[in-house]
Amino acid sequence: MTQPATKIKNPEMEEYWEKALNSERGIAMTLETPNQAIRRSLELNAFRSSIRKFNASIYPEDHPMHGASRWDKLAVTKDPENPCRILIKEKVVQVVTVEEL
Numbered sequence: 001m002t003q004p005a006t007k008i009k010n011p012e013m014e015e016y017w018e019k020a021l022n023s024e025r026g027i028a029m030t031l032e033t034p035n036q037a038i039r040r041s042l043e044l045n046a047f048r049s050s051i052r053k054f055n056a057s058i059y060p061e062d063h064p065m066h067g068a069s070r071w072d073k074l075a076v077t078k079d080p081e082n083p084c085r086i087l088i089k090e091k092v093v094q095v096v097t098v099e100e101l
Contacts, residue, residue, distance in 0.1 A: 013047035026089025034083035
């Protein structure tokens with residue numbers, strides 16, 4: 001018998017995502033070393049991935065939250081000016097060209 005899905009609890013990671021979601025411009029996190037910044041960005045993305053898997057297990061396939069998270073419009077990126085700093089902010093997609101085929 002399989003166990004019922006349970007939401008992964010990590011209040012610290014959830015707090016970072018929520019702060020970024022509720023902030024007008026996102027948030028920045030500065031860590032002590034570049035390796036810590038990389039590790040934290042991986043942890044943030046792994047947590048979001050676990051929430052997506054959890055949501056896929058509790059929502060039907062036709063539901064908008066099936067396999068999704070409420071933070072999917074956000075991205076974790078490295079600060080180009082500071083290797084110890086990561087940013088969590090809204091994804092920006094710039095369309096370069098649109099042409100008819």
